[in-house]
Every structure is written in C-alpha cells, then in structure tokens.
Amino acid sequence: MTATKQIQNLADKTFATLCSAIITGEIKAGSKISEPELSAQLHVSRASLREAIGRLEACKLVTRKANIGARVISLSQQSLLEIYQIREALEGMAARQAAENASHKEITQLHQLLEHHNKETQKINGARYFQHTGDLDFHYHVVQCSHNQHLINLLGKDLYHLMRMYRYQFGSVSQRVAPALEEHSYVIHAIQAGDGELAELLMRNHIRRSRDNIMTLISEPLS
Amino acid sequence: MTATKQIQNLADKTFATLCSAIITGEIKAGSKISEPELSAQLHVSRASLREAIGRLEACKLVTRKANIGARVISLSQQSLLEIYQIREALEGMAARQAAENASHKEITQLHQLLEHHNKETQKINGARYFQHTGDLDFHYHVVQCSHNQHLINLLGKDLYHLMRMYRYQFGSVSQRVAPALEEHSYVIHAIQAGDGELAELLMRNHIRRSRDNIMTLISEPLS
DNA sequence: TAAAACATAATTGTCGACAATATTTGACTT
DNA sequence: AAGTCAAATATTGTCGACAATTATGTTTTA
Numbered sequence: 001m002t003a004t005k006q007i008q009n010l011a012d013k014t015f016a017t018l019c020s021a022i023i024t025g026e027i028k029a030g031s032k033i034s035e036p037e038l039s040a041q042l043h044v045s046r047a048s049l050r051e052a053i054g055r056l057e058a059c060k061l062v063t064r065k066a067n068i069g070a071r072v073i074s075l076s077q078q079s080l081l082e083i084y085q086i087r088e089a090l091e092g093m094a095a096r097q098a099a100e101n102a103s104h105k106e107i108t109q110l111h112q113l114l115e116h117h118n119k120e121t122q123k124i125n126g127a128r129y130f131q132h133t134g135d136l137d138f139h140y141h142v143v144q145c146s147h148n149q150h151l152i153n154l155l156g157k158d159l160y161h162l163m164r165m166y167r168y169q170f171g172s173v174s175q176r177v178a179p180a181l182e183e184h185s186y187v188i189h190a191i192q193a194g195d196g197e198l199a200e201l202l203m204r205n206h207i208r209r210s211r212d213n214i215m216t217l218i219s220e221p222l223s
Numbered sequence: 224m225t226a227t228k229q230i231q232n233l234a235d236k237t238f239a240t241l242c243s244a245i246i247t248g249e250i251k252a253g254s255k256i257s258e259p260e261l262s263a264q265l266h267v268s269r270a271s272l273r274e275a276i277g278r279l280e281a282c283k284l285v286t287r288k289a290n291i292g293a294r295v296i297s298l299s300q301q302s303l304l305e306i307y308q309i310r311e312a313l314e315g316m317a318a319r320q321a322a323e324n325a326s327h328k329e330i331t332q333l334h335q336l337l338e339h340h341n342k343e344t345q346k347i348n349g350a351r352y353f354q355h356t357g358d359l360d361f362h363y364h365v366v367q368c369s370h371n372q373h374l375i376n377l378l379g380k381d382l383y384h385l386m387r388m389y390r391y392q393f394g395s396v397s398q399r400v401a402p403a404l405e406e407h408s409y410v411i412h413a414i415q416a417g418d419g420e421l422a423e424l425l426m427r428n429h430i431r432r433s434r435d436n437i438m439t440l441i442s443e444p445l446s
Numbered sequence: 447t448a449a450a451a452c453a454t455a456a457t458t459g460t461c462g463a464c465a466a467t468a469t470t471t472g473a474c475t476t
Numbered sequence: 477a478a479g480t481c482a483a484a485t486a487t488t489g490t491c492g493a494c495a496a497t498t499a500t501g502t503t504t505t506a
Contacts (some may be wrong), residue, residue: 066232089312217287273459
C-alpha cells in the first residue's frame with residue numbers, strides 16, 4: 001500500500017517494537033519502564049533504547065520525569081474523551097481541506113476503500129475487522145487527501161498510536177458499524193462535491209457520534 | 224506567572240538553548256546541524272546533544288534523516304498557512320471547551336490580561352510588544368482554560384515553538400493590533416457567557432483574519 | 447575534458463563504563 | 477512497635493571511544 005519502510009537504525013526498530021508492545025498491552029499501561037531490563041531483553045544498548053523511549057514520549061505513549069524514568073501512560077475515560085475532542089477539531093479541518101484539495105484519483109480511491117469496507121463487513125467477524133483497521137483506514141486516507149503536511153504528521157504520527165492503544169485495550173467492538181459506514185459515505189460525497197463546509201460538519205458529527213457511542217459503552221460495562 | 228522551572232538535566236538545557244537559537248534565527252533555517260560542532264560549542268557530550276535534537280524533532284523544529292543528520296526546518300508560506308489552519312481548528316475547539324470549563328477565577332484573569340494588553344499597546348512600541356508576546360499570551364491562556372490536557376500539550380509544547388519561529392523570522396509587525404484586541408474581547412465574553420459554539424466561531428474567525436493579514440503581508444513584501 | 451572508481455576524511459550510529467540521583471534496606475532511637 | 481536516619485543498592489544521566497555509513501577529493505580511464 002504505502003511505500004516500503006526504508007532502512008532504519010536500531011532506535012527506529014526498538015521504537016517500533018516498544019510501540020506495538022505498549023499499544024497491545026503487552027507492556028501494561030501505567031507500568032514503569034526499566035532501562036536496564038529492556039536493554040537486556042531487546043539486546044540493545046541503553047543509548048539506542050533511550051532514543052526510542054524519547055520518541056515514545058513524543059507521541060505521548062510514555063511520560064518521563066527527570067532522574068526517575070519513564071512510565072507507560074495510564075488509560076482513562078477523561079483522556080480518551082480529550083483525544084476524541086481533538087480528533088473532532090483536527091479531522092474536521094482535514095475533511096474541509098480534503099474537499100478543497102483532493103485529486104480525482106484520490107476521491108476514486110476513497111470510494112474504492114468504502115466499497116472494500118462494505119464487502120468486508122458482510123463477512124464473518126467483519127465488525128471486528130472494521131473496528132480495528134477499517135475505520136482508522138478511512139480516517140487516515142481522508143487526512144492524506146487534505147494535502148496538509150503538518151496535519152498529516154500530527155494525526156498520522158502523533159495521535160494515531162494513541163488511538164490504536166485505546167482501541168486495543170478499551171475497545172469493545174462497536175455496535176454501530178453500519179451507521180459509521182453510512183456516515184463515511186456522506187463525508188466522501190461532500191468531499192467529492194468540493195463542499196468543505198459540509199465535509200467538516202459531517203466529519204465532526206461522525207466523530208462525535210463515535211465518541212458518544214464509546215463513552216456510553218465504557219461507563220456502562222455490560223460484560 | 225507560571226510555576227518556576229524545576230531542576231532539569233543537561234539535555235533539557237541544551238534543548239532550551241537550541242530552541243531559542245533556532246527560533247530567533249541564530250541558527251539559520253534550513254541549515255544542517257553538525258553534532259561534533261555543536262557538542263564542542265556547548266560543552267556537552269554528543270549523547271545529551273542527540274537527545275536534545277530528538278526533542279527538537281518532536282516539536283518539528285528540525286527534520287532528521289537516518290545516517291545523514293538533522294536540518295533546521297525551512298520556512299515557507301505554505302507551511303505557515305498549514306500551521307494557521309491547524310491553529311484555527313485546535314484553538315477553536317479550545318475556546319469552545321474554555322466556555323464550558325473555565326472557572327470564575329480564570330475568566331477574571333482573562334479580563335485582567337486583556338486590560339493589561341490594552342494598556343501596553345498604548346505605550347511606545349506597544350504594537351511590537353503585543354505582536355511578540357501579548358497575542359500568544361492570550362491564546363495560551365485560553366488554551367489553559369479548556370482544561371483539556373492533551374490540547375494544552377499539543378498547542379503549548381508542540382506548536383508554540385513553531386509559531387514563535389515564524390513570528391520572529393517572518394514577522395513584520397502587524398497593522399491590526401487594535402482589531403485583534405477587540406476580537407480577543409469578543410472571545411472572552413463568549414467564554415464568560417458559557418457559549419461554546421459562539422466562542423469557537425469567534426476564535427476561528429479571529430485566527431482566520433490574523434492568517435489572512437499575515438499572508439497578504441508576506442506575498443506583498445513592502446519594504 | 448568528463449565521468450567513473452577509488453581512497454580518504456568526516457559524520458552519524460552504537461556501545462560499555464563512570465558519575466549523579468533516587469530508592470530500598472536495615473539498624474537505631476524513642 | 478513505629479518512626480527516623482544512614483548506609484547500601486539500583487536506576488538514570490553523562491561521557492568518550494569505536495564501528496558503520498556517508499561525503500569529499502583525487503586519480504584513472506574513456
């Protein structure tokens with residue numbers, strides 16, 4: 001899909017490893033990160049490890065205190081709410097700019113993506129598939145269409161990991177797969193029509209509904 | 224004003240030093256960063272320096288390529304435009320949440336800040352003062368009032384330095400100090416009234432006007 | 447003369463060791 | 477027995493050195 005990962009240094013690989021481990025919960029949320037322990041476990045020097053930890057801090061997956069060390073962030077409903085509010089603002093703007101800047105080719109790809117997701121969700125376990133990759137995929141592509149490089153970096157590199165972490169660890173499979181897909185369709189049509197104002201409005205509504213859904217699921221744990 | 228800077232390690236200090244140097248243009252935009260040179264100049268080991276550079280990368284002041292090194296970002300009109308668009312979305316949301324969450328005390332402080340800025344701009348060179356610190360100050364405080372910690376970090380720690388860099392190096396003194404102060408006043412009143420919808424709208428308009436002003440000044444350099 | 451290939455120099459990446467700080471352990475006092 | 481202080485231990489911060497990669501400059505060749 002995207003360009004193949006170019007050669008990367010040890011710190012990059014270590015960052016990728018830790019990133020997955022934190023997102024999936026293999027390294028527990030709220031736990032302390034021990035440099036000697038991890039450095040031995042990953043067969044990496046502390047220097048490379050520390051650089052990796054620095055990047056984890058940059059994308060908000062860990063917090064660091066001087067002379068004390070790094071901790072994986074703790075998940076909370078409040079924090080998740082804040083992230084959704086930021087996404088509403090940022091992805092709303094992304095949708096607006098996508099309507100202004102997306103090429104014909106990109107719009108075609110958006111339609112294809114939507115169709116692909118529709119087919120996938122008809123299969124068994126489609127809901128889960130959609131929840132874990134499909135939805136983020138759609139949002140990712142809309143952001144790309146904005147052609148706003150700062151926005152792409154902010155959402156794609158900084159907030160993306162956080163969102164995935166919450167999906168993995170908080171993530172009950174959503175009951176609103178069908179409505180979400182329909183809302184995606186509306187957004188795409190507004191983008192295709194070049195109506196930035198409408199695209200922003202629809203995207204914001206979509207994210208707000210998604211947020212409300214998650215929040216009620218969390219505050220009333222049913223299982 | 225804010226809490227006094229607590230004890231910090233060498234990497235922190237080095238980051239602060241480089242941050243200023245880059246923002247003010249002492250280290251020229253687009254120039255390459257030589258680790259041996261800087262490490263000797265600042266009397267700091269390369270390890271500490273590299274950690275500082277990592278943080279510069281995190282707040283987008285430098286870009287890094289594997290095995291090649293770090294470069295200070297290049298300033299461009301396009302990039303500045305993108306930053307303003309992100310600020311419009313993010314600070315609009317901040318104003319909305321400030322209207323919902325700000326305490327009476329914080330609102331009083333906003334009024335005091337506005338009054339202070341009004342007085343300052345009546346003095347000689349007030350326009351320059353306002354341009355370089357006052358305006359950012361107001362926006363900073365509104366963001367604080369949102370009580371959204373993620374938003375505060377994103378705007379305050381990540382985007383703040385970038386904005387200052389553009390102000391310093393692109394920054395002709397604005398001709399719209401008075402209108403800007405008036406717009407600030409409107410935003411504060413909406414926040415005080417608890418009208419989030421209006422506060423967001425007013426803040427977005429304010430930032431958009433500020434953006435348009437800068438953009439025309441840049442594309443028609445008058446001096 | 448221009449371009450390719452090689453050798454040299456400089457820069458970034460990686461590592462282990464030492465110093466400074468924080469945490470734990472344990473003895474001692476009240 | 478509980479609390480406090482001090483020594484001991486472990487963790488983070490900092491450094492200089494070596495390895496790998498990239499940039500430079502020279503020579504060789506078409």
